[in-house]
Amino acid sequence: MTHRGVLIGCGFFARNHMAAWAELEGVEIVAVCDTDAAKAAAYARDFGIARWGTDAAALLAEIRPDFVDIATTVGSHRALVELAAGHARLVICQKPFAETVEDAAAMVAACAETGAMLAVHENFRWQRPIREVKALVRAGAIGVPRWLRLSFRHGYDIYANQPYLAGVRDLALTDIGLHLFDMVRDLMGDIDRLSCEVQRRNPRVAGFDAFQALLRHHSGAVSTVECSFHSVLSPDPFPQSLLQIEGDGGSIEVTAGFRLRLHRAEGVEERDVEPPCPVWGERPWHLIQDSVLAFQRQAVAALDGCGTVEPSGAHNLGTLAAVLAAIRAAERGTVERV
Ligand code: NAD
Numbered sequence: 001m002t003h004r005g006v007l008i009g010c011g012f013f014a015r016n017h018m019a020a021w022a023e024l025e026g027v028e029i030v031a032v033c034d035t036d037a038a039k040a041a042a043y044a045r046d047f048g049i050a051r052w053g054t055d056a057a058a059l060l061a062e063i064r065p066d067f068v069d070i071a072t073t074v075g076s077h078r079a080l081v082e083l084a085a086g087h088a089r090l091v092i093c094q095k096p097f098a099e100t101v102e103d104a105a106a107m108v109a110a111c112a113e114t115g116a117m118l119a120v121h122e123n124f125r126w127q128r129p130i131r132e133v134k135a136l137v138r139a140g141a142i143g144v145p146r147w148l149r150l151s152f153r154h155g156y157d158i159y160a161n162q163p164y165l166a167g168v169r170d171l172a173l174t175d176i177g178l179h180l181f182d183m184v185r186d187l188m189g190d191i192d193r194l195s196c197e198v199q200r201r202n203p204r205v206a207g208f209d210a211f212q213a214l215l216r217h218h219s220g221a222v223s224t225v226e227c228s229f230h231s232v233l234s235p236d237p238f239p240q241s242l243l244q245i246e247g248d249g250g251s252i253e254v255t256a257g258f259r260l261r262l263h264r265a266e267g268v269e270e271r272d273v274e275p276p277c278p279v280w281g282e283r284p285w286h287l288i289q290d291s292v293l294a295f296q297r298q299a300v301a302a303l304d305g306c307g308t309v310e311p312s313g314a315h316n317l318g319t320l321a322a323v324l325a326a327i328r329a330a331e332r333g334t335v336e337r338v
């Protein structure tokens with residue numbers, strides 16, 4: 001059986017969603033929607049979609065899809081998720097899920113009420129290097145994880161594709177911090193308290209384009225998470241997250257150029273963890289594009305009745321709360337409980 005989907009938001013990033021849906025068996029995007037008719041029509045033409053529209057409510061009522069994939073920017077998420085909750089079995093919402101915990105909780109409640117599954121398109125945890133690290137940690141390769149450093153620093157011009165980012169106040173925390181905090185929670189467990197410093201590095205952007213946060217987890221583990229969009233590095237590692245994680249029995253590091261090293265008393269094992277570039281993809285975005293495919297693959301399985309899509313809206317509420325706590329900690333110079 002083919003699960004029928006509607007994609008809402010035909011902008012820069014959703015081209016990756018569309019290409020990935022087209023590659024996956026058992027799903028089909030049957031209609032696309034954008035308030036900008038020219039963008040919706042262009043997607044319909046480029047991806048061979050029969051139906052397009054500018055009014056999400058009218059389109060969902062007409063199509064009655066199995067799933068809705070929301071790829072708009074954050075300001076429209078709550079209204080679209082609440083709408084989709086009444087029309088589909090699965091609702092997927094791009095990050096940032098919401099700007100406030102209140103909005104995020106309302107979306108979780110709306111889907112709980114109708115019984116729709118709700119997932120947030122948090123694809124970074126689905127990147128191949130991160131999946132491999134998680135598999136090693138889960139298999140006990142380093143023992144209990146005690147300390148982690150996650151670093152996302154680059155100078156790639158993200159504003160060329162996403163000009164709206166140049167006007168976001170808490171830019172680094174809300175654009176990439178959400179991804180990093182989701183990955184850290186996935187690897188190290190929930191966060192108890194944190195402190196954070198932010199910086200405005202690029203004089204051409206309005207917001208804080210760098211941050212460094214120190215996290216204490218409920219397990220007692222400690223993580224340091226850092227991000228900068230204005231670092232001069234050659235070769236530029238964008239969009240790789242570099243990582244080091246230590247347990248009592250060993251350490252794992254992921255370095256630039258997709259090298260994973262597992263250090264244990266008996267020696268070091270090294271491997272290449274670069275994902276393939278999809279036929280529709282391009283470097284350096286292939287790391288992210290492959291993770292979109294991996295994230296969406298779960299949706300097909302969930303629609304088939306096998307498992308859920310991770311992370312759920314309810315789980316992402318905790319990630320949003322952590323990022324909002326980091327914003328407060330940076331503003332006040334305090335240690336904040338999450
Ligand atoms: P964009 O502005 O290029 O595209 C968003 C589109 O949504 C626009 O075409 C806009 O007209 C449309 N839209 C807005 N409100 C709508 C509504 N109510 N109904 C229908 N259409 C509506 O933005 P983008 O750069 O593609 O980013 C979209 C989201 O994807 C952002 O939240 C961004 O953070 C996220 N993103 C995620 C990743 C990732 O790796 N997960 C990467 C890049 C961007």
Ligand code: 89Y
Pocket residue numbers: 158162175176179239
């Ligand atoms: O919006 C961001 C994301 O989620 O991944 C990379 C990005 O496109 C620019 O920072």
